[in-house]
Amino acid sequence: MRTRKQHDYKKAEIMERCFDCYCENGFGTTGIKTLAAACGMTSANLYVYFGSLDELIVESTAYCMSKIESEFMAVAPKNAADIKRCFEELPYFTAKKHGKKYRLMYQIYTHPKYVEYGKEFFCGVEKRYSEYAEILEGAIGLPRKIILAMIYSFVRACVHYALFEDEDYMKAQMELLWQTYLMANEKYGNKP
Secondary structure: OOOHHHHHHHHHHHHHHHHHHHHHHOOOOOOHHHHHHHHOOOHHHHHHHOOOHHHHHHHHHHHHHHHHHHHHHHHOOOOHHHHHHHHHHHHHHHHHHHHHHHHHHHHHHOOOOOHHHHHHHHHHHHHHHHHHHHHHHHHHOOOHHHHHHHHHHHHHHHHHHHHHOOHHHHHHHHHHHHHHHHHHHHHHOOOO
16 A cells, blocks of 8 residues: 555656646646556556546646646746846747747646636746746846746746747847846946
8 A cells, every 4th residue: 555655756757747748748638547557557547647648737737837837937037137137048948948849838827727727827837927027126226026027038038038039039039038137237326
């Protein structure tokens, strides 16, 4: 008999494998048997961890996208000196490492069946970005509201690039953000 910790570990492993399976094979064409095979188990075993296929989809999407967000935040700027590097590197990092995952997330969270789960997920994202803006406020000396607006724009530009690899759009957005940052620094008396 498995402990709760073992059960949770296995469930996390299943969520990651299923999410990756959807990324590789497509959301609309991947059935329960394909997902089970990707996890090295039977379809019935999946139902030990999830009450339904919808539950698996919703939980695996939220879990995997939260992991991606944590990874993104781990390499996000921590101080003013790191901002330019992030503008130059993070869009490419995001697209290369997570492009398929972002495409899948948007397929799921824009599907009429799951849109409410998407709204819930993004409410959590907004809360975490607000907390991050508060941290950066002290580190770079700009008002939290300005930082938060820049975070939203930055993340959306990175995700847009990950989805469509539209480099002209992304570079224009990054240049606009950099100029916004420079102007805000000038207004608030900080040096970039």
